[in-house]
Amino acid sequence: MVCCSWQAAANTEHTALLQHFPQSTLSPEQQLAEWAWFADAAKPYQGMTVRVVSERIYTHWYESNVLAPLFSELTGIQVIHELTSEDDVIKKLQAQQQTGLNIYDAYINDSDLIGTHFRNQQVVSLSRFTEGEGKAVTLPTLDLDDFMGLPFTTASDGQLYQLPDQQFANLYWYRQDWFSRPELKQQFKELYGYELDVPVNWSAYQDIAEFFSEYVREIDGQRVYGHMDYGKRDPSLGWRISDAWLSMAGTGDQGLPNGIPVDEWGIRVEDCRPVGASVARGGAIDAPASIYAIQKYVDWLKDYAPPEAQNMNFSEAGAEIAKGHIAQQIFWYTAFTAELTRPELPITDEHGKPLWRVAPSPTGAYWQAGMKSGYQDVGAWTLLKSTPLKRQQAAWLYAQFAVSKSVSLTKTLETLTPIRYSDVHSEAFSAMAPKLGGLVEFYQSSAHQEWTPTGSNVPDYPQMATLWWQYAGLASYENEPVPEVMQQLAVAMDSKLEQLANSSDSPCAPRLNPQQEKGVWFAQPGSPKAKLDNENPAGRTLSYSELLKRWE
């Protein structure tokens, strides 16, 4: 065993921190040793103030208000950990790249930008940093192999660009108490001919949505709805569409974490170069599967969601299911699990246990086994090359503190956005299963590798994500016909790819395919897929226990 000063210093100096982190997969002695290492490694940076920014979810609130002050006490490095909307995080990162000004020393940036980062080369490769200029400030017990999300933050060039800080998935959410009521089960079976249970396909989801919105209408004196979504023309609408609708419908190809060669955005890649988004160039944004996905999104929003949902954005809609009038949601962000387990809510029982469950989302008519099953968000620490080295190093210390084993289990139990295998398989996390409606089962299975973020086919996420909400909003908000909107979107995406092709010298920059008749591409296997004769097969449901077996 190699002995060094920080291990020798693992004495009682930092024992006060133990009360803040009572749960850890490390022993108290190992926790103290990690903290002694942080205190020692931070000495050259004492007195500095680092600025970091992240999106505004509870996990980052906890970091900003609990972890940052404790890190400052431990190391003498002050941290301004700012919380803001997700689109603002991206805009600020873009602004730093565009201006060269050092706005923040580190970003917690969604791994959806991995395709952008490895192409524009403005982000520090953590693989190189931790072996080079950041080696002295890289925690010896960081244990990268313990991070579940590493495949999503490693680019196709093999370099790790981002370190996961929190993860959450988009899963099907439903009111298990309502689905278990005998009178509702009987009524559903009489109407639709099969059991009211967890929908496996979109036909069943649609039937259940119709059942609650049109037939049940009221439960315990309250107007209820069989679907919830949002439609306001706003950046958050783009994520709703690009995160999950097309992947669940089956737009892309088989392959994990993202379809190869066509991903769930409908972008085709050859080698590492994006070659087109339109069907005419081998992409799938205007393919039948994508049109089917957006048509279902628009129709269900109008037909089965509360009328006010049409004018809501992500934050406004997120608060709705806690009110207790929604029966199911095709996908729901598990980042809000902590908020939905508060005992005073109408969706928890008198003991604070959830009356809801999460399960795999139903899949659309074009989906096939081997394709990604849904979306997972991985907020990850990202350093920009425009940040001065000393500031990168100080910020990297804080980043690692926020995900270190001495801290992460307590943080996970508090915030429910796990990142480490060691945490999700811990006794403490397992013991929370009855309170979390299926979240523990999801993360303890291999399913967490099938719910994946946007991948490396997308060469400029900030610019291309903007197109999603601008065009999808035309369908959801302005009532324009979906096939026309998707054709316009495909043209706009191709045009953006062409601009990037002309302005980038990356070996993985886009290079557009020539346009061909759509039939040429439809005749080939995989995506883009020709229109199915029947996009509405018979509805299928399964019991919750049967569905959980899929996660075993």
Added chain:
Amino acid sequence: MGMIRAALLASCLFSPALTSAKQLVLHGYLNPPYVMQQDYSLGGLWIDIINHLQSDSEVELIIELHPLRRAYKLAQTKPNHCVFAIERSQSREAQFAWVSPLSISRYALFNADPEQATQPGLSALQGQQISAHFGSGVAEYLRSFDMDVVVAKTPEQGAKLLLRERVQVWASDVLTAAYLRQQLPLPQNGVEFFSSVRSIACHPETDKALLQPLQQSLDAFYQSGGLAKLLQRYEQQYQLSMGL
């Protein structure tokens, strides 16, 4: 405040004229040291940047000064009309076409009690009254964390609420605070908590042929280091570092 209309370069007041199709009208508001009225001309950081954009891009820019609410409304209602500079945020993204970023602002909390002055984290502010001025976006930001915020019409009014002990904390961008410190006995050290990207926000149907050269000139100004030098000049004048 009456409307002030100024043709850039000449930087002098003149009567309102009809806007031609090749012109962008930029509606601003007095906000020292970003926008200042100096005798019969305009000055300040944003005016300096806009002057550079006009000469570099050759887009004809007309500046009019109004109260912020009016400036904002005009940019919302008339194509080829813009407001400068407002925070570019997710909630505003779809409402405007943007020329961005015009500047980066650092916001800090200034506490009258020096004992409280260095507590980090917004949770330390619970139970305290905070003044912030209208238009900064910071009042809305702090309120979204359930903070008790008093909205002042101007930064100066916000600062005076602190000095008169009507609030315990004043939230301001550090450059404005440094400017006001020349006139008012304000606390020296604030606790920084937020950075914002402030931008020119134009009506969404504004002619792209006008916006594109403006954005290109702005990008080039950053890339050449010219904008950083300009910012340094203001930092030296007001004796602060924004850490950019």
